[in-house]
Amino acid sequence: xxxxxxxxxxxxxxxxxxxxxxxxxxxxxxxxxxxxxxxxxxxxxxxxxxxxxxxxxxxxxxxxxxxxxxxxxxxxxxxxxxxxxxxxxxxxxxxxxxxxxxxxxxxxxxxxxxxxxxxxxxxxxxxxxxxxxxxxxxxxxxxxxxxxxxxxxxxxxxxxxxxxxxxxxxxxxxxxxxxxxxxxxxxxxxxxxxxxxxxxxxxxxxxxxxxxxxxxxxxxxxxxxxxxxxxxxxxxxxxxxxxxxxxxxxxxxxxxxxxxxxxxxxxxxxxxxxxxxx
Amino acid sequence: xxxxxxxxxxxxxxxxxxxxxxxxxxxxxxxxxxxxxxxxxxxxxxxxxxxxxxxxxxxxxxxxxxxxxxxxxxxxxxxxxxxxxxxxxxxxxxxxxxxxxxxxxxxxxxxxxxxxxxxxxxxxxxxxxxxxxxxxxxxxxxxxxxxxxxxxxxxxxxxxxxxxxxxxxxxxxxxxxxxxxxxxxxxxxxxxxxxxxxxxxxxxxxxxxxxxxxxxxxxxxxxxxxxxxxxxxxxxxxxxxxxxxxxxxxxxxxxxxxxxxxxxxxxxxxxxxxxxxxxxxxxxxxxxxxxxxxxxxxxxxxxxxxxxxxxxxxxxxxxxxxxxxxxxxxxxxxxxxxxxxxxxxxxxxxxxxxxxxxxxxxxxxxxxxxxxxxxxxxxxxxxxxxxxxxxxxxxxxxxxxxxxxxxxxxxxxxxxxxxxxxxxxxxxxxxxxxxxxxxxxxxxxxxxxxxxxxxxxxxxxxxxxxxxxxxxxxxxxxxxxxxxxxxxxxxxxx
Numbered sequence: 051x052x053x054x055x056x057x058x059x060x061x062x063x064x065x066x067x068x069x070x071x072x073x074x075x076x077x078x079x080x081x082x083x084x085x086x087x088x089x090x091x092x093x094x095x096x097x098x099x100x101x102x103x104x105x106x107x108x109x110x111x112x113x114x115x116x117x118x119x120x121x122x123x124x125x126x127x128x129x130x131x132x133x134x135x136x137x138x139x140x141x142x143x144x145x146x147x148x149x150x151x152x153x154x155x156x157x158x159x160x161x162x163x164x165x166x167x168x169x170x171x172x173x174x175x176x177x178x179x180x181x182x183x184x185x186x187x188x189x190x191x192x193x194x195x196x197x198x199x200x201x202x203x204x205x206x207x208x209x210x211x212x213x214x215x216x217x218x219x220x221x222x223x224x225x226x227x228x229x230x231x232x233x234x235x236x237x238x239x240x241x242x243x244x245x246x247x248x249x250x251x252x253x254x255x256x257x258x259x260x261x262x263x264x265x266x267x268x269x270x271x272x273x274x275x276x277x278x279x280x281x282x283x284x285x286x287x288x289x290x291x292x293x294x295x296x297x298x299x300x301x302x303x304x305x306x307x308x309x310x311x312x313x314x315x316x317x318x319x320x321x322x323x324x325x326x327x328x
Numbered sequence: 329x330x331x332x333x334x335x336x337x338x339x340x341x342x343x344x345x346x347x348x349x350x351x352x353x354x355x356x357x358x359x360x361x362x363x364x365x366x367x368x369x370x371x372x373x374x375x376x377x378x379x380x381x382x383x384x385x386x387x388x389x390x391x392x393x394x395x396x397x398x399x400x401x402x403x404x405x406x407x408x409x410x411x412x413x414x415x416x417x418x419x420x421x422x423x424x425x426x427x428x429x430x431x432x433x434x435x436x437x438x439x440x441x442x443x444x445x446x447x448x449x450x451x452x453x454x455x456x457x458x459x460x461x462x463x464x465x466x467x468x469x470x471x472x473x474x475x476x477x478x479x480x481x482x483x484x485x486x487x488x489x490x491x492x493x494x495x496x497x498x499x500x501x502x503x504x505x506x507x508x509x510x511x512x513x514x515x516x517x518x519x520x521x522x523x524x525x526x527x528x529x530x531x532x533x534x535x536x537x538x539x540x541x542x543x544x545x546x547x548x549x550x551x552x553x554x555x556x557x558x559x560x561x562x563x564x565x566x567x568x569x570x571x572x573x574x575x576x577x578x579x580x581x582x583x584x585x586x587x588x589x590x591x592x593x594x595x596x597x598x599x600x601x602x603x604x605x606x607x608x609x610x611x612x613x614x615x616x617x618x619x620x621x622x623x624x625x626x627x628x629x630x631x632x633x634x635x636x637x638x639x640x641x642x643x644x645x646x647x648x649x650x651x652x653x654x655x656x657x658x659x660x661x662x663x664x665x666x667x668x669x670x671x672x673x674x675x676x677x678x679x680x681x682x683x684x685x686x687x688x689x690x691x692x693x694x695x696x697x698x699x700x701x702x703x704x705x706x707x708x709x710x711x712x713x714x715x716x717x718x719x720x721x722x723x724x725x726x727x728x729x730x731x732x733x734x735x736x737x738x739x740x741x742x743x744x745x746x747x748x749x750x751x752x753x754x755x756x757x758x759x760x761x762x763x764x765x766x767x768x769x770x771x772x773x774x775x776x777x778x779x780x781x782x783x784x785x786x787x788x789x790x791x792x793x794x795x796x797x798x799x800x801x802x803x804x805x806x807x808x809x810x811x812x813x814x815x816x817x818x819x820x821x822x
Binding site (some may be wrong): 200202220285291 | 358372383384505605626745
């Protein structure tokens with residue numbers, strides 16, 4: 051009897067621990083502070099002043115010949131397995147290299163994923179300088195989120211970004227296996243770049259759609275989403291009713307069923323009988 | 329005050345009588361309820377843990393009422409615009425409605441407002457979940473059979489009302505998610521042939537988003553539906569007491585008696601225990617797990633929509649039905665029947681109609697119109713069990729289809745693969761699950777038969793360690809010599 055009860059208590063304890071573990075696993079912690087360094091909170095990574103230096107461009111060309119040419123072709127003219135880079139510009143190169151999406155770990159045509167950058171800051175500077183020298187692409191945008199109104203940024207974000215990246219910035223599904231990635235790790239510069247260059251399926255939000263000031267506001271709001279805590283407890287991934295329903299059924303109903311089992315299973319030594327008229 | 333309190337103890341004759349007894353006597357002389365209370369407290373309830381599932385629902389509802397009353401002190405159901413100036417930085421300075429503004433205040437300014445809001449929401453999810461589990465228990469054990477058809481109908485009504493009230497609560501806060509839900513509800517309403525636009529316009533007070541909708545939802549959510557729920561729960565339990573609770577068959581248990589524990593003291597203590605345990609679970613969820621962070625979703629703007637907009641879980645099957653329905657265009661009597669009508673109106677209508685009618689359908693098919701106070705074991709009714717399992721599989725597929733976009737991102741499966749997969753599963757899985765359930769029932773029932781694999785153990789006197797075995801009573805129900813007293817010394821059966 052004692053053993054059985056102990057088992058039950060252990061089971062209940064295990065359920066509770068499982069709940070905690072699940073909550074921790076599915077929860078989004080406070081956004082990771084930019085690992086690139088404390089002196090670069092906006093995520094520039096590269097040395098912006100060095101991009102015009104011919105020596106740096108030459109170094110970039112050397113790196114390009116080694117790591118990029120097989121897909122993007124000589125001098126960025128493009129190849130069957132990769133798009134031309136002639137007008138990609140510093141913004142595109144910077145976006146793809148600092149977010150680790152290039153060099154891609156997936157076959158051509160598939161969506162490259164965010165991962166640890168393959169190159170260090172100096173190499174990225176050189177590659178960006180080289181790609182920028184190939185043609186007339188957009189420059190790396192300068193962002194000033196500190197001066198922007200976060201609430202206005204939120205309004206813009208919900209109008210034009212939430213439909214794919216979700217109101218919480220957690221990302222979402224697109225058709226044919228594509229996803230709009232989570233923005234929880236994006237640096238301010240990457241957010242601004244993505245708007246200006248429109249990587250993958252993302253539309254280009256050029257200056258005629260968002261002024262530089264509005265870009266700053268959106269960048270500020272994404273930063274805010276990354277920083278803001280979850281006053282309600284475990285965030286459950288901030289993806290709304292699906293994990294909530296999962297927790298309600300598995301943990302809420304599960305725990306109360308265990309309670310019912312525990313309360314209902316214990317029996318008196320004798321029974322009461324009520325004779326009915328049926 | 330102190331003199332009032334001191335007075336009763338001053339006459340020397342009453343000194344020894346406990347206060348409780350005096351209070352009860354005082355009440356009885358005025359209300360005369362002692363006889364009724366005696367009868368109620370002596371009532372015997374059969375003991376099986378699954379009979380407590382309904383109590384989880386009951387106590388969740390009590391928590392809903394308690395937390396809900398607290399929330400009404402602070403919530404303002406108005407679409408009037410105000411400028412948000414609360415403590416949440418991400419929205420400060422925006423023009424939002426009073427409804428959303430007061431919901432944000434509950435979350436950030438009101439003392440213990442957020443934990444109350446979260447407990448309320450978790451309790452709502454668990455309320456519907458435990459109601460569904462209770463419905464499954466009643467269905468698979470045949471507890472709905474005569475004379476309890478009426479209570480089954482009340483129970484199904486309770487479940488519908490629980491879902492309705494959950495949805496109205498979800499829709500009340502005027503955040504982006506609730507507005508998106510209402511937008512879908514509006515479109516479902518206008519999909520009803522002939523009368524749809526009229527119904528939608530009457531209910532919303534005009535074109536979406538109508539000016540009246542939040543006020544109306546509020547009255548429905550805090551007064552109308554809870555009132556009906558409360559009355560029907562009372563009726564549900566009143567009928568349960570009046571008709572006696574069903575019990576599983578077993579030694580000493582007949583169609584004519586109830587073997588179990590009296591309300592006083594055992595069952596009352598168990599009920600109270602369930603209340604505290606249910607409250608504890610809901611309070612823990614409310615305090616530890618964030619639910620519906622409306623501040624992240626932002627105020628509702630009809631032109632905006634966020635990806636991964638889902639309803640709460642109990643509406644998930646309807647959302648799933650909307651998502652995976654092929655885009656068929658039906659025409660009837662020269663009119664276009666809007667596509668959403670089939671999944672969002674016909675599917676729930678047929679679902680609940682079947683549920684309402686099930687006791688009568690089953691009685692008609694099995695020609696079993698007798699009264700039943702002893703429960704079936706699911707294995708003894710393989711057809712019913714198989715049909716129930718098939719239906720559960722059907723709604724589970726719809727439910728998962730409702731989360732298709734989240735599944736796509738989480739598991740990296742293209743959504744264009746998920747949709748056809750769900751369409752196929754919706755047809756195949758119920759059939760497979762139903763067949764498997766049927767085979768399993770047959771197999772288990774066969775083991776119980778005399779001559780079956782485990783027959784020897786079944787009829788053997790209870791071995792000291794057989795407390796957990798599923799021994800079935802082999803004696804006829806009304807054998808007089810097998811009285812519970814004889815069983816009392818033996819080991820517990822289950």
